[in-house]
Amino acid sequence: xxxxxxxxxxxxxxxxxxxxxxxxxxxxxxxxxxxxxxxxxxxxxxxxxxxxxxxxxxxxxxxxxxxxxxxxxxxxxxxxxxxxxxxxxxxxxxxxxxxxxxxxxxxxxxxxxxxxxxxxxxxxxxxxxxxxxxxxxxxxxxxxxxxxxxxxxxxxxxxxxxxxxxxxxxxxxxxxxxxxxxxxxxxxxxxxxxxxxxxxxxxxxxxxxxxxxxxxxxxxxxxxxxxxxxxxxxxxxxxxxxxxxxxxxxxxxxxxxxxxxxxxxxxxxxxxxxxxxxxxxxxxxxxxxxx
Amino acid sequence: xxxxxxxxxxxxxxxxxxxxxxxxxxxxxxxxxxxxxxxxxxxxxxxxxxxxxxxxxxxxxxxxxxxxxxxxxxxxxxxxxxxxxxxxxxxxxxxxxxxxxxxxxxxxxxxxxxxxxxxxxxxxxxxxxxxxxxxxxxxxxxxxxxxxxxxxxxxxxxxxxxxxxxxxxxxxxxxxxxxxxxxxxxxxxxxxxxxxxxxxxxxxxxxxxxxxxxxxxxxxxxxxxxxxxxxxxxxxxxxxxxxxxxxxxxxxxxxxxxxxxxxxxxxxxxxxxxxxxxxxxxxxxxxxxxxxxxxxxxxxxxxxxxxxxxxxxxxxxxxxxxxxxxxxxxxxxxxxxxxxxxxxxxxxxxxxxxxxxxxxxxxxxxxxxxxxxxxxxxxxxxxxxxxxxxxxxxxxxxxxxxxxxxxxxxxxxxxxxxxxxxxxxxxxxxxxxxxxxxxxxxxxxxxxxxxxxxxxxxxxxxxxxxxxxxxxxxxxxxxxxxxxxxxxxxxxxxxxxxxxxxxx
Numbered sequence: 001x002x003x004x005x006x007x008x009x010x011x012x013x014x015x016x017x018x019x020x021x022x023x024x025x026x027x028x029x030x031x032x033x034x035x036x037x038x039x040x041x042x043x044x045x046x047x048x049x050x051x052x053x054x055x056x057x058x059x060x061x062x063x064x065x066x067x068x069x070x071x072x073x074x075x076x077x078x079x080x081x082x083x084x085x086x087x088x089x090x091x092x093x094x095x096x097x098x099x100x101x102x103x104x105x106x107x108x109x110x111x112x113x114x115x116x117x118x119x120x121x122x123x124x125x126x127x128x129x130x131x132x133x134x135x136x137x138x139x140x141x142x143x144x145x146x147x148x149x150x151x152x153x154x155x156x157x158x159x160x161x162x163x164x165x166x167x168x169x170x171x172x173x174x175x176x177x178x179x180x181x182x183x184x185x186x187x188x189x190x191x192x193x194x195x196x197x198x199x200x201x202x203x204x205x206x207x208x209x210x211x212x213x214x215x216x217x218x219x220x221x222x223x224x225x226x227x228x229x230x231x232x233x234x235x236x237x238x239x240x241x242x243x244x245x246x247x248x249x250x251x252x253x254x255x256x257x258x259x260x261x262x263x264x265x266x267x268x269x270x271x272x273x274x275x276x277x278x279x280x281x282x283x284x285x286x287x288x289x290x291x
Numbered sequence: 292x293x294x295x296x297x298x299x300x301x302x303x304x305x306x307x308x309x310x311x312x313x314x315x316x317x318x319x320x321x322x323x324x325x326x327x328x329x330x331x332x333x334x335x336x337x338x339x340x341x342x343x344x345x346x347x348x349x350x351x352x353x354x355x356x357x358x359x360x361x362x363x364x365x366x367x368x369x370x371x372x373x374x375x376x377x378x379x380x381x382x383x384x385x386x387x388x389x390x391x392x393x394x395x396x397x398x399x400x401x402x403x404x405x406x407x408x409x410x411x412x413x414x415x416x417x418x419x420x421x422x423x424x425x426x427x428x429x430x431x432x433x434x435x436x437x438x439x440x441x442x443x444x445x446x447x448x449x450x451x452x453x454x455x456x457x458x459x460x461x462x463x464x465x466x467x468x469x470x471x472x473x474x475x476x477x478x479x480x481x482x483x484x485x486x487x488x489x490x491x492x493x494x495x496x497x498x499x500x501x502x503x504x505x506x507x508x509x510x511x512x513x514x515x516x517x518x519x520x521x522x523x524x525x526x527x528x529x530x531x532x533x534x535x536x537x538x539x540x541x542x543x544x545x546x547x548x549x550x551x552x553x554x555x556x557x558x559x560x561x562x563x564x565x566x567x568x569x570x571x572x573x574x575x576x577x578x579x580x581x582x583x584x585x586x587x588x589x590x591x592x593x594x595x596x597x598x599x600x601x602x603x604x605x606x607x608x609x610x611x612x613x614x615x616x617x618x619x620x621x622x623x624x625x626x627x628x629x630x631x632x633x634x635x636x637x638x639x640x641x642x643x644x645x646x647x648x649x650x651x652x653x654x655x656x657x658x659x660x661x662x663x664x665x666x667x668x669x670x671x672x673x674x675x676x677x678x679x680x681x682x683x684x685x686x687x688x689x690x691x692x693x694x695x696x697x698x699x700x701x702x703x704x705x706x707x708x709x710x711x712x713x714x715x716x717x718x719x720x721x722x723x724x725x726x727x728x729x730x731x732x733x734x735x736x737x738x739x740x741x742x743x744x745x746x747x748x749x750x751x752x753x754x755x756x757x758x759x760x761x762x763x764x765x766x767x768x769x770x771x772x773x774x775x776x777x778x779x780x781x782x783x784x785x786x787x788x789x790x791x792x793x794x795x
Contacts, residue, residue, distance in 0.1 A: 129460065132785050136766035137443065144770050144786060147750075229775070242566030249561035251730065252554075252573065252776050274462065274794060282781050284770050285749050285757040 012042035012188070014049055014212065015195035017056030018205020024048050029213065031189050034099035042188050045211035047221045050180065053209040054227050057151045057178040060206025065148045065176035069124035076120035076174060079201040083113045086197050090190060094162060097187045108266075112166040115271055119170035126175065126276050139289045146280035148176035149254060150229035153222045155215060155244070157234040159262040161187035162194055167265060168234045168258065171275040173207055177230075180209045182222070188212040215240060223247025230254035230279045236261075254279065322636065325643040327430045332417045334424075334507060338369045340376055340530060341513035343383035344523025350375040355532075357507060360427035361640050361649035361684040369506045372529035377498070377538040380527035384469040384496040385544055387524030392496050393466060395522075397453035404449030404491060406519045411442040414515065418508055422480055423640045425507040427649030427685070428603050430641050440765055441484040444783075447767035448488035451788060455493065458785055464792040466494030467570055468546035471539040474509075475552045476502035476651050477606040477707075483509050485771075485782045486549050487526060493791035495547070497526045500539055504652050506530040537563075545569055549790065551608075553705075554731070554776050572780025572790045574608065574772055576705040577733030580726035581611030581762060582748065584719075585619045587738035591760065593627045596711070599736055599762035601635060601689050604647055605709040606655070608777075609734035611762050613702060614691070614713045615722050621715050625674075625693060628713075632676050632689040639681070647709060650685040659687050659708035666692045666701035666712070697728055705731070719748060727753045732774030736762045755781070 011028060013020040022028075027044035043049075064072070083090070087109045094105035131145040152172045157164035161184035172179050183191030195210040211218070219240050223231065224247040233244050236259045248255045256278040260270060337354065339346040351373040356365045372380070392400070411418065418441070419433040428437070455464040470490045474482035479501060490497050501509040513528050529535055533556075540548055540563050550560050551574040564571050581599050583592050599611025616624045640648035650656040667673060671692040680686040691711040695702050701712045716722040726735060735754040737745050749757045755773045758764060765771070770784035780790045 132770075134766065134768040134770070134784055136764070136769050138764060138766065140761065140764060142766070142769050144784065149774075238566070246562050246565035249558045249565065252558065252561060252575075252779065254779050255565075274459075277789075281755065281774050282770055282772070282786050283749070283755060283757060284784075285759060286761055286764050286769070287745070287759045288761050 009040055012040060012192035012212065014043045014045055014053075015192070015199065015208070015210040016049070016053045017059070017209065018199060020199070023213070024052070031097065033096060039096060039189065042192060042212045045213035045218065047218065049211055050218055050221055051225070053180040053211060054151060054225055056206040056209055057180050058227055060204055061148075061150055061178045064173070064178055064204060064207050067176070069127070072174060072176065073120050073123035075202045076116060076123065076170065079198060079203055080113050080116040080120060082197050082201045083109070083116060087113065090162060090193055090197070093190045093193045094187075097161070097189045098159070108160050108163045111266060112163045115163070115166055116170055118271060119174050122171075122273055122276060123174045126273060129273070130277060134284070140286045141289055142284065142286050144282050144284040146175065146277065146282055149279045149281050150177060151227060152177045152179050152230045152232060152279050153225075153228050154179050154181045154232045155219075155235050155240075156181060156184050156191065157236060157260065157262070157265065158184045158186040160265050162190040164234055164260070164265045165191055165194065167270050168232055169208060171273070172232060172279050175276055175280050177279050178207045180211065180228070182215055182218055183210055183212045185213075185215050219243050220247055223253070224250045226251050228253055231256070232278065233257040234260070322644045324639070326639070327420060327423070327434075327641045327643060329420050329424060329641055332420050334367050334421070336367055338367055338506065338510050338530065340370045340372055340380070341510060341526075341528040342376070342380045343527065344517065346513070349373065350379070355503065357425065357504065359424050360504075360651055361681070363683050366425060367507065369503070369530045372531040372535045372538075374538040377529055377535060377542060380498045380529045381469060381471075381542050381544050383524035383527050384498050387522055388466075388468055388496040391522045392491075392525050393494060397455070397494070400491060400494060401449045401452030403519060403521055404445050404452065404488060407515060407521070408442050408445035408449060410515045410519055411438070411445060415439070415442065418480060418511060420641070421508050421511060423648070426476060426479055426505045427640050427651050429645040429648040430643055431645065432603060437478060437481050440767065441480045444481075444484040444488045444767040448492040451489070452492040455788065455792065458788050459792070459794055462794040464493065464788075464794055467791060467793055468495060469544060470495045470497050470547040470549060470791065471542065471545040472497060472499045473536045473539065473548070473550045473552065474499065474501055476505040477603060477608070479505035480508045480512065482551055483512055485551075489782070489787050490549075490791050491525065493788060495791055496524065498539060498545070499526065499528050500536050501528065501530060503530070503532045540564065547571070547791065549780075550574070554778075557778055570790075572782070573778035574780070574782060575733075575776065575778040576731060577608045577610070577773065577777050578613060578703065578705055578729045578731045579609055579611050579734040579736065579754065580613045580615050580752075581736035582615045582722045582726060582738065583617065583620070583624065584739040584744065585617045586740050588740060588760070589620065589623065589627070592738040593624070593631055595736065595738060595760070595762040596628065597631055597635070600711040601632075601647060601709050602763050604650055604687070606651055606707055607763065609756060609763065611734075611736045612706060612711060613726075614711055615716050615725055616713060617722075618715050618717055625713065628691060629674055632674075632691070635676060635689045637676070637678050637680060637686060637688055647689055650687050650708065653685055655707065656685040656687060659706055659710060662701055662704060662706045663690065663692070663710055666695065666699055669699045669701075671695045671699060671701060671712070697725055703729065719744065723748065723751050730776040733777035734758065
């Protein structure tokens with residue numbers, strides 16, 4: 001009778017509308033360590049999965065945008081708390097996926113947590129900084145303020161798989177947008193683990209949806225989807241960028257790209273409140289003054 | 292008392308019940324013409340390109356006629372720039388950026404813009420007359436709305452030139468380089484001002500392409516730049532049609548494209564610049580809902596509806612072209628509208644009495660007619676003024692369509708003419724649903740006396756500009772631009788600066 005315990009392996013699934021479905025296509029991909037060892041399998045998202053994720057994101061958009069800025073801030077801070085609480089899990093995931101030392105993985109996780117805390121504080125401040133009261137030359141009261149653009153597709157950078165994702169997604173959702181995120185293609189497991197942590201924070205289902213799989217396969221559909229309002233492209237990949245921006249023209253999605261080398265995601269330049277402005281619309285309202 | 296009764300007894304025609312009474316001015320509404328004097332202002336028989344501070348003949352060797360849409364008489368001929376001309380203009384702009392404008396202290400840049408603003412104010416009457424003759428808009432509007440706003444735009448952005456760091460807290464704003472700007476024919480000078488003033492204030496140089504039917508005032512503006520001593524090449528103007536614009540969009544040495552025009556062309560441009568790294572802002576079409584509630588101040592609202600759709604012959608991207616009326620007041624609104632449009636005077640744009648000028652071109656007139664026909668074919672009813680239109684020129688009487696449904700083309704497509712589609716709703720939620728049921732999102736109007744209703748509606752309308760109890764108001768300090776397929780980026784105000792800066 002053997003005493004060796006058999007390890008339980010899991011398949012990393014998609015995160016759509018607060019639930020963890022497998023790909024509707026039934027497809028999966030094997031994740032490997034840098035040395036070539038099989039780690040675990042993860043879902044290989046299809047075009048239909050992307051469409052389902054957009055439906056979930058759209059359904060969540062109204063409620064999330066309507067939530068008070070104070071509440072959104074508390075929820076993002078809660079996500080940072082959960083991340084801190086389960087940071088060991090993420091450190092291990094990054095280390096085994098990418099082959100970096102646990103100390104380096106720890107540095108990435110810590111920075112991701114701190115960035116989330118930083119952005120949590122922007123929810124109820126960015127509108128004050130970036131809005132205006134406009135001194136028009138007619139007797140009208142006139143003001144301009146930002147509001148969320150709607151559903152945003154976010155393509156994470158390959159590396160660093162967790163930090164880049166958090167740095168790209170936080171400024172998108174803090175204003176009230178919902179996101180469909182395509183995880184790092186090279187290292188999908190840390191992103192999938194991050195989604196499992198988000199699911200236990202207070203973030204409403206559908207605010208962040210996460211797909212793993214092949215970016216080049218999803219990109220043309222993502223770019224031309226008629227119910228996506230904006231694309232934030234962290235791939236740094238010229239060919240993908242052209243596909244995404246060109247496709248976005250079909251319904252004039254707002255397209256932004258962030259070209260960073262892996263090390264640059266750790267620098268101050270990758271934490272920028274002006275990024276919030278890439279996925280907001282400015283609304284200007286006029287009203288006459290008089291009796 | 293007795294006398295009155297006797298007088299009443301002598302009235303031969305029947306007394307119409309109050310509720311059915313109509314304003315019927317008949318010939319009494321014909322005013323004595325009051326023509327703006329256009330004689331002092333001559334238009335040269337030929338207009339060249341403006342490149343590197345000089346008017347130069349096009350490499351293409353081609354010229355195209357520019358006509359007065361109110362008379363169909365040719366005014367002048369305009370140079371058609373080809374790709375080689377555009378290249379010359381871009382090179383000139385690049386040289387000016389590298390050698391002069393990019394190095395000039397911000398305060399000096401501002402002073403040039405102030406000087407330009409003053410020259411525009413001085414020549415405002417001439418520019419207004421030219422704008423009206425070339426484009427067909429009433430002199431009342433070009434004189435009292437377009438030109439004051441043109442000067443105000445230059446004046447406003449002049450002051451920003453040396454204050455940009457305050458516009459972007461925590462950042463160092465820098466110019467982008469050479470901006471390629473393509474503008475439409477509905478507000479030729481005003482659109483040029485919206486584009487040129489912020490671009491120059493932020494330290495960029497410019498290649499501007501006016502619309503082919505309205506190039507005259509842009510080239511007159513070029514003379515003002517010469518007179519202001521603006522360094523050569525800081526602003527270049529290439530005239531021509533779509534091919535010229537395409538050459539500008541595709542030029543590899545352009546850093547930024549700003550386009551105002553149709554959504555169709557905007558999408559082509561967005562596709563063309565994909566992957567090029569060029570920064571892009573688009574100000575495109577609209578199909579704005581003007582929503583009028585039962586508790587609205589009705590007579591004010593009627594004036595707002597009129598201003599919303601018939602201003603500039605309806606050649607306005609933010610025109611309130613879909614009127615959503617709450618059911619309870621629908622009969623009154625239709626009656627008042629029918630009466631009010633009878634009082635709009637259509638005719639010679641140079642007449643100071645004129646409310647509705649000429650349609651900008653034969654092509655635009657054909658488009659308006661086609662869309663109205665489609666509305667009638669789909670079941671809408673026509674309400675039109677009974678005015679006499681001039682024999683020559685392009686004209687369309689103020690019109691509204693009742694019985695329109697949201698599926699009709701006239702409720703979905705931009706007509707860009709003096710044609711209003713009238714629909715009804717019952718609840719604020721229904722009004723929102725209907726108002727937002729379009730791929731556009733440029734502007735919207737709300738008419739109600741209840742403040743909380745305004746805020747609720749304004750928050751939920753998918754549009755970049757919301758006019759509450761007013762319509763079609765513009766100011767250089769007020770950002771303008773659309774949601775969704777009405778484009779992206781803002782023009783005007785503090786937010787308009789972001790379109791012309793790189794933030795470090």
